[in-house]
Amino acid sequence: MARFIHIYRWAVFLLAGGYVLRTLVFGGYDGFGGPARYLTIWALFASFFAASRMMAIQEGRSDKRWDGFVCMTSVINAMVVFLFWRLYFGDPTSVTSDGQLMAWHLELYLHLFGPLLQLFDTIFIHRSYRRLVPAFAWMAGVIGSYVFWAEFAVGPMNATPVGTVTNGLPYRFLNDLELPQRMVFYGANVAIAIVLLLLFATIAWGVRRAFPAPAAL
Numbered sequence: 001m002a003r004f005i006h007i008y009r010w011a012v013f014l015l016a017g018g019y020v021l022r023t024l025v026f027g028g029y030d031g032f033g034g035p036a037r038y039l040t041i042w043a044l045f046a047s048f049f050a051a052s053r054m055m056a057i058q059e060g061r062s063d064k065r066w067d068g069f070v071c072m073t074s075v076i077n078a079m080v081v082f083l084f085w086r087l088y089f090g091d092p093t094s095v096t097s098d099g100q101l102m103a104w105h106l107e108l109y110l111h112l113f114g115p116l117l118q119l120f121d122t123i124f125i126h127r128s129y130r131r132l133v134p135a136f137a138w139m140a141g142v143i144g145s146y147v148f149w150a151e152f153a154v155g156p157m158n159a160t161p162v163g164t165v166t167n168g169l170p171y172r173f174l175n176d177l178e179l180p181q182r183m184v185f186y187g188a189n190v191a192i193a194i195v196l197l198l199l200f201a202t203i204a205w206g207v208r209r210a211f212p213a214p215a216a217l
Contacts, residue, residue, distance in 0.1 A: 005058065005125055006058055006059075008121070008125070009051065009054050009055050009058050009121065009125075010055065011117075012051045012054070012117045012118065012121065013048075013051040013052060013054070013055050015109065015114065015117070016044070016047050016048040016051045016114065016118075017048055017051075019044060019048075019106070019109055019110070019114070020044060020045060020048045022106075023035050023041060023044065027041070031154075031157075031158045031159075031160065032153070032154065032157035032158050033149075033153065033154045033157070033158070033170075036149075037150075037154050037158075037170040038170055038171075039076070039079075039080055039083075039146055039170075040080050040084065040110050040111070042076065042142070042146060043073070043076045043077045043079075043080045043110075043115070044110060044114070046069075046072070046073040046076060046077075046142070047073055047077060047114060047115070047118050049069070049073075050066070050069060050070045050073045050118060051118070051121075053066045053069070053070070054070070054121055054125075054126060057126075065126075065128075067126075067128050067129075067130060067131055067134060067135070068131070068133075068134025068135045068137060068138045069134075069138055070118075070121075070122050070126060070128050071122060071128050071129055071132070071134075071135035071138070071197065071200070071201075072135050072138035072139045072142060073118060073122075074115070074118055074119045074122045074128075074200060075135070075139055075193050075196045075197050075200070076139070076142060076143075076193075077114070077115030077118055077119065078115060078119065078196050078200075079189060079192060079193055079196065080110075080111065080115065081111050081112060081115050082192070083095075083189070084111045085111065087171075087173060088101075091173070093172055094171065094172050094173035095171055095172070095173070097161070097172075119200070122200070122204070123200065123203060123204045123207055124207060127204065127207075127208055128204060129197075129200055129201035129204040129205070130204075132197065132198075132201060135197055136194075136197070139190075139193050139194075139197065140190075143186075143189070143190060143193065147186050150169055150170050150174070151169070151182075154168065154169065154170055155167075155168040155169045156168065161175055162175065163175020163176040163177075164176045165177060165178055169182075
């Protein structure tokens with residue numbers, strides 16, 4: 001089992017690292033903020049760091065569990081998956097520049113398999129979600145930072161996408177919303193994040209009860 005976990009974590013780490021490198025080299029730098037304009041990329045970098053911490057734990061190079069961070073990363077990833085596909089199937093141009101998806105492997109990794117791989121580790125291997133206060137703190141910090149970044153840096157510094165109300169915000173649909181509407185949208189997604197964290201914590205609790213892990217895990 002330990003060998004399988006080691007191989008699994010190496011695979012997750014290398015995949016995340018590969019897509020981080022691809023983003024740094026080929027990411028869109030046609031506007032202020034580059035690829036960091038998008039929450040998907042924040043989630044990708046968080047996944048890469050979380051994977052590196054899981055490798056450090058696996059190989060005995062760290063005695064810190066990073067529970068709060070890895071739980072936050074799972075929730076942000078789940079939000080990205082949920083929001084992207086919900087918005088895309090409602091109106092493809094709301095989250096893409098021309099309504100077309102990127103390369104199939106990139107979309108599937110960023111918006112499905114990458115988040116699932118990281119979530120699997122948190123629930124079944126790392127056995128996270130034991131202390132939720134640090135996870136809430138990380139979530140509040142990351143979501144709040146992204147909203148501030150989008151509203152006060154990305155939006156004012158970019159001319160596109162263009163909406164019916166404003167322009168420059170990372171996703172086209174945001175530019176069709178008045179500021180109060182955007183605040184409601186952000187607040188609703190904070191609520192979704194809290195629900196997802198509690199859901200994952202409940203599932204993780206059930207897994208720990210049904211399949212007790214060795215003390216080393």
